[in-house]
Amino acid sequence: MAVSTTASGGAGRANSPTRAVVLLTGPAYVWLTIAVLLPLLAMFYFSFLTEAPIAGRVGELTLEQYREFLEHGFYTTLILRSLKLGATVAFFCFLLGFPCAYVLAKTIKGRWREALFLLVIIPFWSNALVRVFSWTMVLRGNGLLERSIDFVIPGAGSLGLMFTYPAVVIGLVHSYLPYMILTCYISLQAIDDDLIEAARSLGAKRLTILRRLILPLAMPGIVAGAVLIFVPVIGSFMEPRILGGRHGTFIGTIIEDQFTAVFNWPLGAALSFILLACVLVIFALFAPVLKRAA
Amino acid sequence: MATVSVKGVSKLFGTFRALDDVSIEFDDGGFYGLLGPSGSGKTTLLRLIAGFEFPDMGAITIGGEAVERLPAEKRDVGMMFQSYALFPNMNVFDNVAFGLTVRKLPRSEIRTRVGEALELVELGGLETRRPHQLSGGQRQRVALARAIVFRPRVLLLDEPLSALDKALRTGMQIELKRIQREIGITTIFVTHDQEEALTLSDRVGVLRDGRLIQEGAPRDLYERPKSAFVATFLGDANLLEGIVEGAAIRLDEGPLVRTTAPLPAIGSRVTVAVRPERITVSPEAQTSGGEHNELGARVEEAIFAGNSLTYMLSRGGRKLRVFAQNTGSEPVSADTPVRLVWAASDTIVVEA
Numbered sequence: 001m002a003v004s005t006t007a008s009g010g011a012g013r014a015n016s017p018t019r020a021v022v023l024l025t026g027p028a029y030v031w032l033t034i035a036v037l038l039p040l041l042a043m044f045y046f047s048f049l050t051e052a053p054i055a056g057r058v059g060e061l062t063l064e065q066y067r068e069f070l071e072h073g074f075y076t077t078l079i080l081r082s083l084k085l086g087a088t089v090a091f092f093c094f095l096l097g098f099p100c101a102y103v104l105a106k107t108i109k110g111r112w113r114e115a116l117f118l119l120v121i122i123p124f125w126s127n128a129l130v131r132v133f134s135w136t137m138v139l140r141g142n143g144l145l146e147r148s149i150d151f152v153i154p155g156a157g158s159l160g161l162m163f164t165y166p167a168v169v170i171g172l173v174h175s176y177l178p179y180m181i182l183t184c185y186i187s188l189q190a191i192d193d194d195l196i197e198a199a200r201s202l203g204a205k206r207l208t209i210l211r212r213l214i215l216p217l218a219m220p221g222i223v224a225g226a227v228l229i230f231v232p233v234i235g236s237f238m239e240p241r242i243l244g245g246r247h248g249t250f251i252g253t254i255i256e257d258q259f260t261a262v263f264n265w266p267l268g269a270a271l272s273f274i275l276l277a278c279v280l281v282i283f284a285l286f287a288p289v290l291k292r293a294a
Numbered sequence: 295m296a297t298v299s300v301k302g303v304s305k306l307f308g309t310f311r312a313l314d315d316v317s318i319e320f321d322d323g324g325f326y327g328l329l330g331p332s333g334s335g336k337t338t339l340l341r342l343i344a345g346f347e348f349p350d351m352g353a354i355t356i357g358g359e360a361v362e363r364l365p366a367e368k369r370d371v372g373m374m375f376q377s378y379a380l381f382p383n384m385n386v387f388d389n390v391a392f393g394l395t396v397r398k399l400p401r402s403e404i405r406t407r408v409g410e411a412l413e414l415v416e417l418g419g420l421e422t423r424r425p426h427q428l429s430g431g432q433r434q435r436v437a438l439a440r441a442i443v444f445r446p447r448v449l450l451l452d453e454p455l456s457a458l459d460k461a462l463r464t465g466m467q468i469e470l471k472r473i474q475r476e477i478g479i480t481t482i483f484v485t486h487d488q489e490e491a492l493t494l495s496d497r498v499g500v501l502r503d504g505r506l507i508q509e510g511a512p513r514d515l516y517e518r519p520k521s522a523f524v525a526t527f528l529g530d531a532n533l534l535e536g537i538v539e540g541a542a543i544r545l546d547e548g549p550l551v552r553t554t555a556p557l558p559a560i561g562s563r564v565t566v567a568v569r570p571e572r573i574t575v576s577p578e579a580q581t582s583g584g585e586h587n588e589l590g591a592r593v594e595e596a597i598f599a600g601n602s603l604t605y606m607l608s609r610g611g612r613k614l615r616v617f618a619q620n621t622g623s624e625p626v627s628a629d630t631p632v633r634l635v636w637a638a639s640d641t642i643v644v645e646a
Contacts, residue, residue: 197346198379200366202393202444212392216383 043269052265065270075251075271079278082251085165085240086233089172090180090226096173097180097225102214104181105188106196120181123174132242135171136162139243163245171239176232180225187221188214223290231279235272251275296357296447296480297322298343303352303362305338305504312338314504315352320448323478325471327495327512329485331527335504336484340450343482345369356447372441372479376453378433380425386412386436387421393444411443414473431462438470442477449474451483455490467493488528492516500524518555522565522644531567531642532614538562543643547610551587553641565644571617572640575605575626576633587641589634596625607634 046052047066049059069075104116123131138144140162149156161167191214199209215222237256240248251271258268283290298320305313313335320326328336341347343354345366354362361369372393380389388395390411394404412418415435425433434454441449454470455463471494474481485491491498492512499509500523508515508524519525522533536545538560543551551566558564575593591609603625605616616634618625626632 192377192379194375194377194379195381197344197366198373198375198440199381199392200346201344201369201371201373201450202396202440203367203370204392204396205367208396213381213383 044273046266047269047273049266052263054265059266065267066274068267069270069274075254075274078249078251078254079275082234082275083278083282085168085172085236085250086230088169089176089233090229092169092173093177093180093229094184094222094226097177098184098218098222101181101184101188101221105185105191106193120178124178128175128238131175132171132239135167135174135243139167139170163243163247165244165247168240168244168248171243172233172236175239176229179228180222183221183225183228184218185221187218187224191217227283227290234279235275298448298480298482299353299355300339300343301353301355303339303342303349303354305335305342305347306350311504313342313349316501316504316506317352318499318506318509320480320482321497322480325474325481325483325494325496327483327485327491327498328501329488329491329498329528330501331486333503334501336486336501337452338504339501340373340452340482340484343448344371344373344450370444370446371448371450372444372446373450374434374437374441374452374454376456378425378437378457380433380436380440382425384424385421386417386423386425386428389425389436390440390443392440397444407443408439411439414442414476415439415469430458431466434458434466438473442473442479447480449479449481451481453485454483456485456487463490470494492528498528500527517642519567519642519644522567525567525642525644530570530615530617532570532573533644534566534568534612536564536566538564543641547612549589551589551641552585552638553643554639555641555643557643567642567644568636568640569642570604570615573616573634573636575607575616575618576635577626577630578633585638587636587638591632591634593626593628593630593632595628598625607632609634 046059048061048063050062050064051057051059053059100120104113104120108116136143141158141160143162145161146159149159161170195213195217196209199213204212235252235255237250237252240250240253241256242248244250255268255271255275258264258271300316300318300320303313303316304311316335316339318326328339330336338347342349342362343356345361345364345368349362352362353360356369356371381392384392387408390408391404394407399407408421409418412421415438417432417435417439420428420432420436425436428436434457438454451470455466458466467490483494492515495512497509498512498515500507500515502523508520510518515524515528519528519531522531525531526533534543534545534551536543536551538544538557539550540560541552541557543553543557543564543566545551553566589609591607591614593605594608595606597604597606598620601620603618603620605618605626607614607616614634
């Protein structure tokens with residue numbers, strides 16, 4: 001009797017970790033299934049229809065949307081343009097964000113660090129649309145930027161930045177910079193100061209230490225930041241539309257058009273899944289590099 | 295190799311005086327131990343010699359060259375960190391080779407010298423391992439190889455053995471001493487472990503509150519500490535207070551204690567120290583007298599530790615301690631009145 005109770009008690013204890021895992025992760029997975037997977041599946045289904053089955057209309061199964069993509073080369077051109085935009089924005093975020101993260105993690109201590117962190121995070125708290133429109137005030141002809149330049153160098157002339165590719169990059173870099181700073185900060189902070197001092201005592205100059213020690217050790221953070229930025233930038237439509245104007249046509253804006261202006265949901269859905277496939281292929285190709293870096 | 299000299303060095307952190315007018319000459323090829331409790335400034339002194347900090351006052355020279363304003367990367371000083379600070383993104387070979395690759399030595403020479411260094415620390419064959427695949431002792435050897443492979447003028451060791459367990463530590467002490475002698479490099483190391491300082495060093499400097507309070511050969515420091523602090527920090531000591539009376543000291547409790555050490559003027563207050571291992575616990579009074587000192591005490595506890603015995607004793611309100619070898623005889627049991635006997639030459643007079 002006593003033996004059987006202990007045995008069942010032991011079994012109960014052995015099971016409880018599994019139950020805890022299910023109880024703790026279950027809600028998140030249920031939510032993800034309902035909120036992400038089901039709509040995505042619906043969209044995937046739409047992409048094979050002639051028209052979206054809403055408001056009583058009936059779509060028929062077809063591959064026409066995917067044929068549309070293959071027949072018109074400009075969709076591919078736009079995807080490549082968006083990939084280039086993603087890479088450019090990620091690169092500039094690294095260029096600006098890494099030094100900032102380094103200073104935050106290694107040079108500044110205590111209260112000042114918190115204050116500067118706040119400055120990094122504040123853009124996150126403001127509304128994205130407001131942020132982008134505030135850039136139009138800065139970048140437009142005779143805007144804040146041009147007037148300040150004109151104040152320093154009178155008669156410098158117009159930069160003509162508004163509604164250009166650089167304007168889109170500027171707006172996107174501003175929006176996504178905090179991701180890079182935060183991920184780099186985390187990996188830089190984990191680097192022991194002793195390592196840097198050890199390298200110095202061995203005769204290494206700053207640049208050598210950066211190249212051989214800090215960059216390799218911070219690589220997981222840099223890669224994480226770049227991925228976090230690259231993916232949403234490829235599909236972005238708001239910044240390109242508002243800041244790029246005529247030059248702001250990317251795959252993201254075309255997809256948005258299909259849903260909001262042209263009401264061709266099946267084509268929008270098909271283009272979305274083609275873009276998703278492109279991203280997955282890129283990550284698959286770079287997987288060995290990413291794995292080593294992380 | 296080179297001599298290192300520190301002259302009148304002071305270092306402030308805000309208003310905290312980490313080092314206060316410290317001067318030490320480190321002999322060429324010598325093994326110098328900086329000993330002190332935490333906060334005594336010993337690590338600060340090491341970091342000043344390494345070039346991670348600059349002194350607020352004073353001069354530091356290496357091989358006669360003034361270096362106190364030279365940054366660490368230009369000092370040619372090898373340092374082994376307490377945390378070992380091995381580069382986690384490099385294997386053992388690249389870690390050791392680091393100091394040579396930044397000096398842009400030819401690849402073949404790097405290969406030879408790294409091989410020699412790893413041979414010296416007995417780690418040949420582990421070149422391709424990553425630091426996280428090594429044991430604590432192995433990591434330490436890699437750190438040591440890395441610090442000496444570029445033939446620095448000075449080797450600095452920050453608490454070199456504190457991260458190892460006791461068994462490994464004793465082995466590494468002998469190793470470290472052998473390697474240091476083999477390459478003949480001027481070595482300065484920091485420790486808070488008095489036994490480590492005494493075992494490894496040719497000379498020991500004791501620091502307290504940013505000041506050098508005594509230095510000398512390990513035996514000198516142990517046999518002739520100048521202060522109660524040094525007497526108790528280096529080893530163990532029973533401290534007794536009294537007043538100089540002729541050629542002896544009259545203890546506050548009454549008895550007279552003889553010494554062979556020079557004494558200050560008659561009537562001055564002094565503290566004397568007696569090492570616990572120099573005292574014999576005797577059940578009866580010794581009649582021979584003469585050059586011996588004798589005090590009555592009561593055994594409170596006899597602690598058995600295998601090869602030795604520690605007697606905890608009391609005399610009046612004072613606690614005393616005696617170490618005895620385990621010679622096989624029955625230990626004196628608790629609550630027994632005994633006589634403590636030691637030679638006059640074992641009475642150390644420290645400052646009052």
